[in-house]
Amino acid sequence: MAEDLEKPLLDPENFNRDGIDLERLxxxxxxxxxxxxxxxxxxEDAEVRLKIFGPNKLEEKPENKFLKFLxxxxxxxxxVMEAAAIMAIVLANGGGEGPDWQDFVGIVCLLIINSTISFIEENNAGNAAAALMAHLAPKTKVLRDGQWQEQDASILVxxxxxxxxxGDIxxxxxxxxxxxxxxxxxxALTGESMPVTKKTGDExxxxSTCKHGEIEAVVIATG
Structure with a gap:
C-alpha cells in the first residue's frame, strides 16, 4: 500500500486536461x-492538487438585484428603444404640437417589460444554481494515505x-x-423522473443521489 502512494505529485506546470476525455477513456x-x-x-499529493484545481464547491457571488435589473x-x-423614446420627447409632431407622449410611454413600457422578462429568467437560473449548491454533499468518504476518512466534500480533488x-449524494x-x-x-440535474442504472466505468x-447499491469511484472533476 505504501508503495502505491509513492508516485509523482501532479505538476501544475505540466498538467493539461485539454483534449483529455476522462468521461470516456x-x-x-x-x-x-x-x-x-x-x-x-x-x-501531500491531495494538498498540491487542491492548489491546482481549487475547492470542490460552486462559487456564490452576492449581487444587487436592482443593479442586475438595470x-x-x-x-x-x-x-435602440431608449433612443426612440428620447426622440419622441425631443422631436415635436410638427404644426406646433408637443412631444409624442403616447409613443414615449409605449416605448418605455416595452423596455420595462422586456427587461423584466430577462431579469426573471436570469433570476430563475440563479435560483436553480443555488438549489444545486444546497444539494451538494457536505461530507464524503475518501481514501487518503491508504485509509478511509470522512472529510468535507470541498477538499476532494x-x-x-x-x-x-x-443515500449518498x-x-x-x-x-x-x-x-x-x-x-x-x-x-435535479437532467429532469429524468426515474433513477438510472450506473455500472463500472460509467460517469x-x-x-445526484445514490438510491441503490454501493461502489467506489475515482473523482475526475471538481468545482
Whole structure:
C-alpha cells in the first residue's frame, strides 16, 4: 500500500486536461492521466492538487438585484428603444404640437417589460444554481494515505477515490470502479423522473443521489 502512494505529485506546470476525455477513456487510462491508483492519494499529493484545481464547491457571488435589473436595460436592443423614446420627447409632431407622449410611454413600457422578462429568467437560473449548491454533499468518504476518512466534500480533488452507497449524494463528477451497479437519481440535474442504472466505468455527476447499491469511484472533476 505504501508503495502505491509513492508516485509523482501532479505538476501544475505540466498538467493539461485539454483534449483529455476522462468521461470516456478506459479506467486504466483515467488512472494514468490523473496519476492516481485504487489506493487513493496521499495527503501531500491531495494538498498540491487542491492548489491546482481549487475547492470542490460552486462559487456564490452576492449581487444587487436592482443593479442586475438595470443591467438588462444596457444592451443594443435597449439602446435602440431608449433612443426612440428620447426622440419622441425631443422631436415635436410638427404644426406646433408637443412631444409624442403616447409613443414615449409605449416605448418605455416595452423596455420595462422586456427587461423584466430577462431579469426573471436570469433570476430563475440563479435560483436553480443555488438549489444545486444546497444539494451538494457536505461530507464524503475518501481514501487518503491508504485509509478511509470522512472529510468535507470541498477538499476532494481529481484522482481521489471515494465510496458511494445508498443515500449518498455524489460529491463530485466521478467514474465508477468495480462494485455493485448503482441506481442514481439525477432528476435535479437532467429532469429524468426515474433513477438510472450506473455500472463500472460509467460517469456519475455531482449533486445526484445514490438510491441503490454501493461502489467506489475515482473523482475526475471538481468545482
Amino acid at each position: 478506459p479506467l486504466e487510462e483515467v488512472f494514468e492521466q490523473l496519476r492516481t491508483s485504487q489506493a487513493g492519494l496521499s495527503s 443591467s438588462f436595460m444596457w444592451n443594443p436592443l435597449s439602446w 481529481p484522482g481521489d477515490i471515494v465510496s458511494i452507497k445508498l 455524489i460529491p463530485a463528477d466521478a467514474r465508477l470502479l468495480e462494485g455493485d451497479p448503482l441506481k442514481i437519481d439525477q432528476s 456519475v455527476f455531482s449533486g
